[in-house]
Amino acid sequence: MTDKLNLLTGHYREIIANLGENPEREGLQNTPERAAKAMQFLTKGYAQNLEDLVNGAIFESQMDEMVIIQDIELYSLCEHHLLPFIGKCHIAYIPQGRVLGLSKFARIVDMYARRLQIQENLTREIATAVESVTNAKGVAVVIEAQHMCMMMRGVEKQNSLMKTSVMLGSFRQSQATRTEFLTLIQKH
DSSP, rough: OOHHHHHHHHHHHHHHHHHTTTSSSSTTTTHHHEEEHHHHHTGGGGOOOOOHHHTTEEEEEOOEEEEEEEEEEEEEEEEOOOOEEEEEEEEEOSOOOOOOHHHHHHHHHHHSSSSSEHHHHHHHHHHHHHHHOOOOSEEEEEEEEEEHHHHHHHHHOOOOOOEEEEEEEEHHHHHHHHHHHHHOOOOO
C-alpha cells in the first residue's frame, strides 16, 4: 500500500471505531482499506489536469453551429457533508474552427466532478474548461442533480432536484441562442 492509502485506511479505521463499531469484526476487517480506495477513486480529479486529459484531441472543423452533448452522467461528493450528488450534465458550444473529441467532454465532467464540490462551482468549472480548450464563440452548461445531503439527512426531501447553468460568450449575449439550447435539452 502507498503511504497515502495507509494513512487514509488508518483514518477510516478510527472513524469506524469512533462510531461505536468494532473495525476488527469479520464484516468490517477490510472496510477501512476499501473505503480509503473508494475515496481515492471518488476524488481522483485532483490528480488530473485539463491539458493531459484533452491530450491534443482538438480537430479543425468548419462547423459553426451549436453542438450539444447531453445527459453526461456525473457523480460527485458535496464538500459540506462528503455525501454524493448524482445527476446529468448537458454541454453546448459553438465552435469557431476547432472541435473537441466527443469523449473529452465526459472526461472533463468527470475530472471536475471527482473532486469535493458544490454544484454551482462544478458547473462553472466545466464551462470555463470547455471554453479554454475549444476557444468557442460560446459555451453553455446545465447540470441537474440530486443531493444525498438533502435526501438522506437534514430535510430528507426525496424528490428534490437542483439545476444550475452557466452561459458564456454567445450563450450569455444572445437570448435566442440560450433559448435554442434550453429548448433542445428539454425532455419530451
